[in-house]
Amino acid sequence: MANIKKMLNAHPRRSHVDADAFAKCAEEVSACAQTCVSCADACLAEDNVGPLVRCIRTNLDCADVCGATSRLVSRLTEYDWGLLESQLRACVAACRICSAECDKHASKHEHCKICAQVCRECAEACDELVSEVPARK
Amino acid sequence: MANIKKMLNAHPRRSHVDADAFAKCAEEVSACAQTCVSCADACLAEDNVGPLVRCIRTNLDCADVCGATSRLVSRLTEYDWGLLESQLRACVAACRICSAECDKHASKHEHCKICAQVCRECAEACDELVSEVPARK
Amino acid sequence: MANIKKMLNAHPRRSHVDADAFAKCAEEVSACAQTCVSCADACLAEDNVGPLVRCIRTNLDCADVCGATSRLVSRLTEYDWGLLESQLRACVAACRICSAECDKHASKHEHCKICAQVCRECAEACDELVSEVPARK
Amino acid sequence: MANIKKMLNAHPRRSHVDADAFAKCAEEVSACAQTCVSCADACLAEDNVGPLVRCIRTNLDCADVCGATSRLVSRLTEYDWGLLESQLRACVAACRICSAECDKHASKHEHCKICAQVCRECAEACDELVSEVPARK
Numbered sequence: 400m401a402n403i404k405k406m407l408n409a410h411p412r413r414s415h416v417d418a419d420a421f422a423k424c425a426e427e428v429s430a431c432a433q434t435c436v437s438c439a440d441a442c443l444a445e446d447n448v449g450p451l452v453r454c455i456r457t458n459l460d461c462a463d464v465c466g467a468t469s470r471l472v473s474r475l476t477e478y479d480w481g482l483l484e485s486q487l488r489a490c491v492a493a494c495r496i497c498s499a500e501c502d503k504h505a506s507k508h509e510h511c512k513i514c515a516q517v518c519r520e521c522a523e524a525c526d527e528l529v530s531e532v533p534a535r536k
Numbered sequence: 537m538a539n540i541k542k543m544l545n546a547h548p549r550r551s552h553v554d555a556d557a558f559a560k561c562a563e564e565v566s567a568c569a570q571t572c573v574s575c576a577d578a579c580l581a582e583d584n585v586g587p588l589v590r591c592i593r594t595n596l597d598c599a600d601v602c603g604a605t606s607r608l609v610s611r612l613t614e615y616d617w618g619l620l621e622s623q624l625r626a627c628v629a630a631c632r633i634c635s636a637e638c639d640k641h642a643s644k645h646e647h648c649k650i651c652a653q654v655c656r657e658c659a660e661a662c663d664e665l666v667s668e669v670p671a672r673k
Numbered sequence: 674m675a676n677i678k679k680m681l682n683a684h685p686r687r688s689h690v691d692a693d694a695f696a697k698c699a700e701e702v703s704a705c706a707q708t709c710v711s712c713a714d715a716c717l718a719e720d721n722v723g724p725l726v727r728c729i730r731t732n733l734d735c736a737d738v739c740g741a742t743s744r745l746v747s748r749l750t751e752y753d754w755g756l757l758e759s760q761l762r763a764c765v766a767a768c769r770i771c772s773a774e775c776d777k778h779a780s781k782h783e784h785c786k787i788c789a790q791v792c793r794e795c796a797e798a799c800d801e802l803v804s805e806v807p808a809r810k
Numbered sequence: 811m812a813n814i815k816k817m818l819n820a821h822p823r824r825s826h827v828d829a830d831a832f833a834k835c836a837e838e839v840s841a842c843a844q845t846c847v848s849c850a851d852a853c854l855a856e857d858n859v860g861p862l863v864r865c866i867r868t869n870l871d872c873a874d875v876c877g878a879t880s881r882l883v884s885r886l887t888e889y890d891w892g893l894l895e896s897q898l899r900a901c902v903a904a905c906r907i908c909s910a911e912c913d914k915h916a917s918k919h920e921h922c923k924i925c926a927q928v929c930r931e932c933a934e935a936c937d938e939l940v941s942e943v944p945a946r947k
Contacts, residue, residue, distance in 0.1 A: 406711040409783035437680040440748040448859040467604035474714040485626040509683035543848040546920035574817040577885040611851040646820035741878035763896040
């Protein structure tokens with residue numbers, strides 16, 4: 400079992416939320432943040448950086464937005480659904496832009512292919528957690 | 537002049553955006569991120585932490601969301617207005633929740649009073665940058 | 674295979690370093706950062722926060738130091754061993770302080786028990802990567 | 811007065827440390843983190859990215875290390891001098907490498923010239939705080 404799932408199951412307020420849904424999302428955004436840091440760096444090391452400038456920018460943004468989202472969904476104490484929903488929506492936006500851009504370079508660069516897929520899965524996990532929000536408010 | 541203003545004025549793509557509006561917002565979110573880290577820590581050191589638990593949580597969230605926003609608005613290369621708007625809205629949400637919570641403790645704790653004010657100014661700066669978005673799309 | 678391992682194996686400069694050693698360390702520091710964010714939050718939700726104040730502080734520090742370290746070891750392009758070694762040593766220090774503090778509360782709080790173990794494994798992974806440094810200089 | 815100085819002066823444990831020295835350092839590392847994010851982005855927008863690849867990498871590392879350091883020195887509760895010293899040393903290393911690299915491009919790119927100067931001032935501020943450490947242990 401992933402560490403974050405064990406942690407949220409051991410949280411004193413685990414019963415207030417669907418801790419597994421939070422853990423699933425937390426795992427994905429954390430993996431996506433790291434993947435995007437790495438993809439920006441791999442793009443930077445390619446022989447011809449020019450066509451990858453937009454990809455590097457979207458990778459860096461996606462890494463930062465996923466990093467902040469990862470911290471929010473790793474906390475269960477006194478959360479605010481409105482903020483959570485708002486940050487998750489920003490995260491979905493970042494992941495969709497990044498996966499679309501990485502897809503353009505996927506046939507040439509394996510790191511972009513992997514990153515596009517990771518971003519897609521992350522957007523889905525965030526979308527799923529957002530879909531839980533209205534019922535909770 | 538603040539460093540970030542000098543930096544954005546020296547950016548090769550400064551003419552594509554209102555660099556001063558970006559710099560103003562970047563300065564505020566960066567200051568707000570640091571203020572919230574400090575307020576969470578000051579709350580934690582108070583004799584009776586119990587009534588400050590929600591304040592600490594909102595401070596930590598606001599610090600993380602402002603931190604990510606600070607990085608996005610410090611970049612001018614190949615930006616995406618949709619993502620920028622989405623992250624700025626999450627930042628406004630975080631700052632408003634945090635200033636409202638800090639206001640409750642402002643009469644007792646000077647650090648909460650200062651933090652509430654910094655969060656309010658940050659929300660305004662983000663709102664102003666959002667209001668620039670539609671014209672640019 | 675973990676995403677970061679796949680990413681570093683697809684990196685244009687993978688042959689310059691032991692990409693697997695970097696991937697192993699990157700995975701651990703990223704998991705540790707998230708675990709520490711969660712442990713700080715779980716401590717904050719306990720009935721009696723007082724005895725956990727120092728634990729929350731060390732968790733927050735460890736989360737931040739691991740987060741930065743995670744980004745550095747996820748990059749292979751034009752790295753600087755001196756900086757890497759220096760940041761890895763700071764990360765080992767953060768993880769050891771945090772695991773020692775969490776150990777004190779492990780019998781009472783399952784989240785502290787898990788976190789202590791994750792920090793210990795993270796310190797080991799960072800130590801191992803540091804031990805590779807002299808041979809590379 | 812800068813916000814962080816006001817905050818640390820309002821902290822319940824301000825008398826345990828030289829709060830002004832912490833505030834000075836916190837201000838510098840926060841400004842340096844943002845400046846480095848911006849310099850990496852400005853380098854990425856230059857016509858010929860190739861000669862700036864190492865500069866972008868050092869900027870990104872310096873931004874991350876300064877970001878984590880900023881959070882540590884913004885906290886006064888239950889700090890650990892050993893960890894603080896270790897992270898400040900990593901920060902000095904990051905700033906020196908980054909200022910040296912930016913200096914190489916300073917005659918061509920104003921953003922690198924500004925960034926080199928900001929990194930130098932940040933390294934000095936961290937060095938000064940480190941020099942306070944032995945007396946405190």
